Each structure stands twice: as C-alpha cells, then as structure tokens.
Amino acid sequence: xxxxxxxxxxxxxxxxxxxxxxxxxxxxxxxxxxxxxxxxxxxxxxxxxxxxxxxxxxxxxxxxxxxxxxxxx
Numbered sequence: 001x002x003x004x005x006x007x008x009x010x011x012x013x014x015x016x017x018x019x020x021x022x023x024x025x026x027x028x029x030x031x032x033x034x035x036x037x038x039x040x041x042x043x044x045x046x047x048x049x050x051x052x053x054x055x056x057x058x059x060x061x062x063x064x065x066x067x068x069x070x071x072x073x
Contacts, residue, residue: 011048015044
C-alpha cells in the first residue's frame with residue numbers, strides 16, 4: 001500500500017493535470033466538467049483520509065502492544 005506522501009503526490013498530480021487539460025480544451029466553463037473534477041477531488045480526499053485513519057489506527061494499536069508490560073512479576 002502506498003504511503004501518505006505518495007498518495008498526496010498522486011492526488012495533486014491528477015487534479016492539476018485534469019484542470020490543466022480542461023482549461024486547454026476550453027471545457028472548464030461547462031458545469032458537468034466542473035462537477036466531474038470536483039467529484040474526483042472529493043473521491044481522492046475521502047480515499048486519502050481513509051488510508052491515513054487506518055494507518056494511524058494501526059500505528060496506535062501496535063504502539064500500545066509494545067508499551068504494554070507482559071508477564072511482570
């Protein structure tokens with residue numbers, strides 16, 4: 001699974017490229033194109049948030065396991 005930095009770079013690159021191509025083709029003024037671009041942005045943001053939450057959840061559970069004393073007498 002890609003790390004947080006890779007996901008951020010991919011999302012930024014795709015969004016920038018999409019807006020650039022839409023502007024070049026003069027279709028950025030159409031509502032449907034704007035809606036698709038912002039819908040894509042929303043999907044990427046949701047995906048990145050889910051990955052970050054899972055990652056932090058896994059890290060916190062693994063750190064709890066490491067700090068929990070086991071079999072102390």
